[in-house]
Amino acid sequence: MTRVAILISGGGSNMLALVGDMRQGGYAEPVLVAANDPLAGGLAKAAALGIPTAAVDHRPFGRDREGFEAALAAHIDAAKPDILCLAGFMRILTPGFIARYQGRMLNIHPSLLPKYPGLHTHARALAAGDSHAGCTVHEVTADLDAGPILGQARVPILPGDTEATLATRVLEEEHRLYPAVLRRFVQGDRTPVYLD
Structure with a gap:
């Protein structure tokens, strides 16, 4: 069974959608939910579902992104995932971390990439007068929100x-x-x- 680790920063609604579908479909097993904030609401939700959790608070690391990522990677590697899903994980990852999981790390982004990488995607779509917004799942590469697109859903x-x-x-x-x-x-x- 394919093993999946999920990284979150907040309430974990995408994590819950992934876990529910994995368990219903029987095609993968959630083996870890990890967060960069010990108070992330999704950690308790994952624990209630019997999924192992870990929290590595990024704040004590200050500008030492590599130190934070090394601590996070220790938890990830201990869970031995085949795939890593970023689900509302609000940290920009270093090229070294990305290289470690290259080809098996996915992210969901709230815009129709390549439009509006980064933050404030909905405000930018509204300000531009776009007819549609949406979301994109892509492979994570060293270029922010620029990896190969694996799926999109359009929202009028x-x-x-x-x-x-x-x-x-x-x-x-x-x-x-x-x-x-x-x-x-x-x-x-x-x-x-592609979903419409």
Whole structure:
């Protein structure tokens, strides 16, 4: 059974979508949920589901990103995952960390990449007058939000949309898209999934 570790920073809603689909589909096993914030709400949710958890607080490391990542990697490597899913993990990773898991690390991003890498994606889509927003699952590479695209879901921007209303609808699509991509990725299929 394919072993999957999930990295989070907050409430873990994408983590829950992934775990639910893995367990329902029986195609992979969640072996670790790790966070860079010991108070991340998703840790308790994962523990309640019987998934091992770990927290490495990034703050005491200051600017020592390599030190933080070494501590995090120790937990990841102990869990022996085949695939690493970033699910709302709000740390930019160093090239060294990315190289360690190259080819088996996925991320979900709340825009239709290559549009709007980085932060404030919904505000940027609204400011540009776009007709659609959405989300993208991609392989993680050393270039921020620029790895090969594995799936996208489009969300229409409605009259009167705010960042909050758009973010809510995009998140619902993230919960559909990420499991669909992971299911195919586990089977070795990297053909992009497109949901409308």
